[in-house]
Amino acid sequence: MSKLALSSLHEALRKSFKSLGDNQRVWRSVLAECGPPMASLGNLAEQSRALANVQISNTPLRDFPDLADRLRFKLALATDAALGQLNDKMSSLQSVRDAVGNQVSAVLQLYEQNADGLDVAAVTERSAATPSVADMLEWLQDAERHYRRQYLRRKTLLQTLRADNLSLLESAPKRWKSLDCPSAEDCITDTLCKVSFLMESQ
Amino acid sequence: MDGEAGDVMVTSANRKRSVVTGSARKMKDNAADWHNLMMRWNKLNEDGFNVAEKIVNIRLSQSDQQLLVGESSSSSSAAPAGGAAELEDECCKLQDVVNKMVAVVTKMECLMTSQRGIQDLEEFQFGPEGRKVPQFHTWNTKQFERTCGSLCDAFRSELRLKQTILEEVGHTVTSDLSVVLLSCWLHQPFNPPQTRRALEALLLETGHRPL
Numbered sequence: 001m002s003k004l005a006l007s008s009l010h011e012a013l014r015k016s017f018k019s020l021g022d023n024q025r026v027w028r029s030v031l032a033e034c035g036p037p038m039a040s041l042g043n044l045a046e047q048s049r050a051l052a053n054v055q056i057s058n059t060p061l062r063d064f065p066d067l068a069d070r071l072r073f074k075l076a077l078a079t080d081a082a083l084g085q086l087n088d089k090m091s092s093l094q095s096v097r098d099a100v101g102n103q104v105s106a107v108l109q110l111y112e113q114n115a116d117g118l119d120v121a122a123v124t125e126r127s128a129a130t131p132s133v134a135d136m137l138e139w140l141q142d143a144e145r146h147y148r149r150q151y152l153r154r155k156t157l158l159q160t161l162r163a164d165n166l167s168l169l170e171s172a173p174k175r176w177k178s179l180d181c182p183s184a185e186d187c188i189t190d191t192l193c194k195v196s197f198l199m200e201s202q
Numbered sequence: 203m204d205g206e207a208g209d210v211m212v213t214s215a216n217r218k219r220s221v222v223t224g225s226a227r228k229m230k231d232n233a234a235d236w237h238n239l240m241m242r243w244n245k246l247n248e249d250g251f252n253v254a255e256k257i258v259n260i261r262l263s264q265s266d267q268q269l270l271v272g273e274s275s276s277s278s279s280a281a282p283a284g285g286a287a288e289l290e291d292e293c294c295k296l297q298d299v300v301n302k303m304v305a306v307v308t309k310m311e312c313l314m315t316s317q318r319g320i321q322d323l324e325e326f327q328f329g330p331e332g333r334k335v336p337q338f339h340t341w342n343t344k345q346f347e348r349t350c351g352s353l354c355d356a357f358r359s360e361l362r363l364k365q366t367i368l369e370e371v372g373h374t375v376t377s378d379l380s381v382v383l384l385s386c387w388l389h390q391p392f393n394p395p396q397t398r399r400a401l402e403a404l405l406l407e408t409g410h411r412p413l
Contacts, residue, residue, distance in 0.1 A: 059370075060370045064362075071385060073394075
């Protein structure tokens with residue numbers, strides 16, 4: 001009984017770690033793609049700031065009376081476009097979060113269903129090649145929490161941006177960067193290394 | 203004026219294949235020329251922006267140096283020669299870009315003149331009402347003239363702005379104004395999104411783009 005439960009649990013864990021690895025790659029590449037539109041968002045805010053600081057009528061551009069309005073409009077359009085791109089990326093990040101979340105909760109559910117038949121020794125037993133079930137479940141939950149928090153923080157950052165609040169827009173790239181959490185990312189990579197023997201043993 | 207556009211390209215080869223003749227032929231060719239000229243303009247705009255950006259960077263670093271010199275020794279008359287030659291070089295490049303833009307706008311004005319000619323011819327042929335049946339899908343000749351006119355106006359204003367930027371960008375030392383100049387160059391405030399839509403409408407109407 002315990003043996004059967006353990007092997008089906010191992011199978012489910014294998015599947016989850018495989019999906020975690022795939023999703024980690026997607027997450028990284030989507031996050032990298034967010035860089036350019038984020039940078040241009042900050043850049044556009046800088047341009048809007050400069051435009052607000054300059055009195056066009058006191059400059060050589062005074063021959064163009066509606067220039068400021070027109071430029072403001074164009075800057076707003078470009079800002080919108082950058083925000084639109086970022087929103088698209090956010091939905092890709094969201095699907096990574098959801099995929100990881102679903103995998104992890106499925107494994108946990110399977111564990112709970114079989115928990116009665118598994119004694120502590122079976123769950124905590126580990127070998128050189130295979131980490132214990134308890135450890136692996138913990139790592140999966142850590143990864144799931146990481147993506148959930150990351151997604152929420154980034155989403156919140158984007159949702160607090162307002163086109164008329166230049167300082168928020170200007171600081172957005174820096175704040176976006178400060179959300180990077182390389183230690184948690186490394187943790188996931190470590191985890192994937194630790195389970196690599198398990199993944200290969202079929 | 204070889205179209206560097208990645209999308210539908212209008213080459214002289216497929217122009218010849220078509221059976222349209224007379225005024226319609228001329229209008230269709232003009233539409234293709236509008237497309238090509240606008241592509242060329244966009245390319246020039248990009249090139250010009252890179253040059254203008256360099257100019258601003260040189261100018262700002264020069265004024266920083268001047269400030270430092272002024273602080274260390276009060277003889278600020280010693281002009282920093284560093285970068286002056288480079289600055290002049292880049293300004294010449296920008297002048298070159300603007301000259302090419304002038305040529306583009308001149309060609310656009312020729313297209314406008316030709317469109318007006320077609321309009322006049324039509325009035326001569328059909329009276330002040332113009333022709334009863336549209337040349338292509340739905341537009342009458344007046345609508346063509348109006349569209350071409352709006353495109354022409356947009357690029358004429360944009361060119362005037364570019365010429366002002368060209369004159370000022372090398373002399374501007376305040377960073378805010380420099381940013382505004384660059385921003386004006388890049389975002390083309392007199393070239394609203396309607397311009398692009400007007401061109402697309404023109405291409406659709408004349409059958410360059412499939413309906």
